[in-house]
Amino acid sequence: MIQPQDDSSLAIEALIDLDHPIKVDVAKWAAENLHDPALADRDQACEFWPEGWQRAADKGITGILVDPVYGGGGADVITGLLTYEGLGYGCRDAGLVFGLITQAWTMQPLLAQFGSEEQKQRYLSPLCSGDKKGAFCITEAESGSDTFAMTTQFETVSDNTEERYLLSGHKSYVTMAPEADLFMVFATSNPDLGQWGITVFLVDADTPGLTVSSNRPKMGLRTTPFADVTFENCELGPENVLGSVGSGASLFSNAMESERAFVLASQIGAMEYQLDQAVSYTRERRQFDQPIGDFQAVSHRLANMKLRHDNARLQLYRAAILHSVGKPSMAAAALAKIQASEASIASSVDAVLTHGARGYVTEFGVEQDLRNVAGGMVYGGTSDVQRNIVARWLGNRNR
Template identity: 40%
Template sequence: MNFDLPPDIEAMCTALTAFARRDLNGPAHDFDSTDFRRRWLLAGKQGILGATVPEEYGGSGLDAVAAVALFEALGSGCADTGFAFSAAAHLFACLMPLVEFGTAEQQHRHLPRLCSGELVAAHAITESDAGSDILHQRTRADRTAAGYVLNGTKVFTTNSPVADTFLVQAVTQPGGGFFGLTAFLVPADAPGLRVGPPYAKLGLRGSPTAEVHFTDCPVPLDAVLGGEGCGASVFTGSMRWERICLFAVYLGAMRRVLDDTIDFVRDRVQFGSPIGEFQAVSHRVVDMITRLESARLLLFKAAADLSAGRDCEVSSGVAKVAVSEAAVQLGLDAIQLRGALGVTDGVAETLLRDALPARIFSGTNEIQKNNVARALGLGRRRPTR
């Protein structure tokens, strides 16, 4: 069992952390679409946005383990966790389904400009009454002579206010269950597609999110991704990548805040001594390190399963829960160790705000536990001999 990354990946991660720290940090509070686009192009040129896309389509062809290492480095260097989150959602929820399910024509048409940062992608799937329950969506795609017509509304769509391309899930066979959904590639300027105002969010403020409305939106036949009825498969494939690789951003963010916290407790003097000498403080720091390192090992194990083509239903679900819960608790600990300074604007409170949504998106932690339990066969009696 080798815990060391290859030297070329280590060098890439070191360079990326420095690059992100220097060039990818944006406005602390107010989202600026122009600045977002500027940084997006820089991220594309650096190879972040197409890291796991094959080289023939403009990507770097990295596997899931290297991608986790890369996005951990991005989260460490980029204090704007929302921007790093947007980059990960773009790549793992949108581009990787194109790699897995797209036709050669779709791949050559879309992927190079999505990898370069010229275009931004968004995956429109969540609805007000169909979040975790994706098979009960109401957005319809009705067949016409020329293709399909979309009608419906998506909510909480990451990147939608700045997106150029949407991966949209819609019902093509009502009551069809797993085979009733179909995925479509829809340009942002399609007639009948309208993006609502960005949400004001608790955290991840550097990642723009909004509703997407479809009103008699025409979609040609060649916009179907993976064939009619394959939408749920497309979604499942995207979640395999997202639930593992996206959460690497939080590993980097936790490392950044942990390092800052260690420096703080070394320098902060109370009662004539650095507070790091107090057992209550030092033990809390050790607990923070333990949570981070444990979550990190689980996430890299899940990435190794994905890279090797093994079933990662259990490992990805457990890792997603571990990373998100560790991030929330590490944020709380970082605030507590700073005392009153912890509740003022700074790295600790920012991590906590950015971490809280991680327990919800990509399937809530409760849903992850259901998925793991189902994969283990819990709730079913073993057959008698």
């Protein structure tokens, strides 16, 4: 199991030490235990790797941030980020890592903070042990960046003893949906109420009326299952409400404040791995009787990759430190997300160019990075929406 370090200097260490032992240990473990020779085939076929998920759960990665009372690792945010950064460095199955990190940074913190004791026992413990998997359902076909325009609706029906709810609607692009046992669903009591009408429900996969579409193939992260979810008069009770009725908008902001950046921690680890591979290749590959790394054009590309990686990493840990000490971190997280997602794309293009045709064909694993990282500028709020946050923080008005 990963041993969290309870040390105030950890944040500074994480910032300056690229080879922090927590990160390096997880990266080594992942390289040994999450190496799947069938990855390229599964990537083509959009196949998830349940065994890899279970190994990560057994190692304590799945529930790293959760209180040990519920089977988690009890780690602080910095330890959690180092863990997922190491996972991104050591595990080439970016889809598996994406499934793990989104669950760890979106669903689990909300359950931990707002769940009743019964909900935590029922859902958090099995999410940590890997016995259950979860999916986070906000987006709809007509409500993406405009989150609170959602139309998935619940009707309150009271019997003599308690209020019950009938949930109906359709959610799109839900990560892990085809594998999920639990759905965390944002719904409105009345679309006209906007953010004031939102409630979050915990819905078991076997609830009558809940159906999941088949897996939707996508450009990258193809080994993370991804689907639409339909709710048709799903009958729910008070035990299914997370937080309180009407508190959904505040739960949403809570989930999105910093976590939107933290889910890119593994991508920052993957950027470092990508750079290490590029450096090795430029030393080995010879053209015109010299290693290609001796061409200034090639070596400057490596320097640019390093610059982008360092910038992204520093911004991520800065947002994490602000978040950890309770200071406002919304703008810092937005900057970190823009930097990490856009820098990964630029560096993945550079990696393809540096490897020549080997970078373009599937078998050497370079082209996958470019496909895998493109989603980072969309999920968790698009780059445009992050720039809106930064501009508002600078004092500009925009929607």
